[in-house]
Amino acid sequence: MSSVTQQEKARLMKLATYVSTTVALTLIVTKAVAWFMSDSVSLLATLIDSCLDAAASIINLLAVRHALAPADKEHRFGHGKAEALAGLGQATFITGSSLFLVLEAISHLWHPQPIAAMPVAIAVMVLSIVATMGLLIFQKHVISKTDSTAIKADHLHYKTDLLVNAGVIVALLLAFYGWEGFDPVFAIAIAAYILYSAWEIAQESLDLLMDRELPVEERDQIKAIVRAHPEARGLHDLRTRRSGTTTFIQLHLELDDHLNLRQAHAIADEVEASIMAEYPDCEVIIHEDPAGLIEEHPEFAA
Incomplete structure (x- = not known):
């Protein structure tokens, strides 16, 4: 588009x-x-x-x-x-x-x-x-x-x-x-x-x-954009939907454990900017998680 x-x-x-x-x-x-x-x-x-x-x-x-x-x-x-x-x-x-x-x-x-x-x-x-x-x-x-x-x-x-x-x-x-x-x-x-x-x-x-997810191809593209950042260690719980001309994207970004809050926030902003460069009319919410944190996620959360 x-x-x-x-x-x-x-x-x-x-x-x-x-x-x-x-x-x-x-x-x-x-x-x-x-x-x-x-x-x-x-x-x-x-x-x-x-x-x-x-x-x-x-x-x-x-x-x-x-x-x-x-x-x-x-x-x-x-x-x-x-x-x-x-x-x-x-x-x-x-x-x-x-x-x-x-x-x-x-x-x-x-x-x-x-x-x-x-x-x-x-x-x-x-x-x-x-x-x-x-x-x-x-x-x-x-x-x-x-x-x-x-x-x-x-x-x-x-x-x-x-x-x-x-x-x-x-x-x-x-x-x-x-x-x-x-x-x-x-x-x-x-x-x-x-x-x-x-x-x-x-x-x-x-x-x-009903807030259906974006097509698999677009979700895979979003994942590729996130993982392309050199400081990103992974992501989970990606959620997407469209409303009118706006695309809503939410995800948990996995980062190194030693980063402080300011550093993690700066990386998340860079990832957000990369996503918005591909989806100009989207709203992105990113939650930063320590990559070493062990927690269970639903099967569909990928």
């Missing part, structure tokens, strides 16, 4: 929420007109998805603004978990709409209906694909700079939209050539895929809310 200031991260995250909300609202209007003219259930599916996109983007906008607020007396660790709550909100919206879509598609499956205003419907879907691709490119840039959970959840949702929109175009063309039954079939397939994306979003959000 690129090293950027917190101010730049805040600017990019806020801009990403504004852009996604604008795109979603624009597509809602165009898709609503096309669905009204065509009565296509697969087009209705993507219209519902765009409505959820707008709702999720608005939730993200509010959540990101709250998550970027600095720590205060009541929230000493900051407000970063607001992003995870926004992700759970998105997953809930997506799941509910998918179930509604399945019911609507089953109804059309038993009672197929011809598709009207085909050129308008296809033109709207092409517009949706172009707009969504532009948004995804921008979101990917923001994620590379901020690693924001809320923006990643939004990005994942819009990625599914590309497949959804392409599937709708195929369904519309098949219906135009007399295969009306494919319209609701594609709608059901879209609903299933949206449910899968909802599960991915919910899983990442729950990991953040």
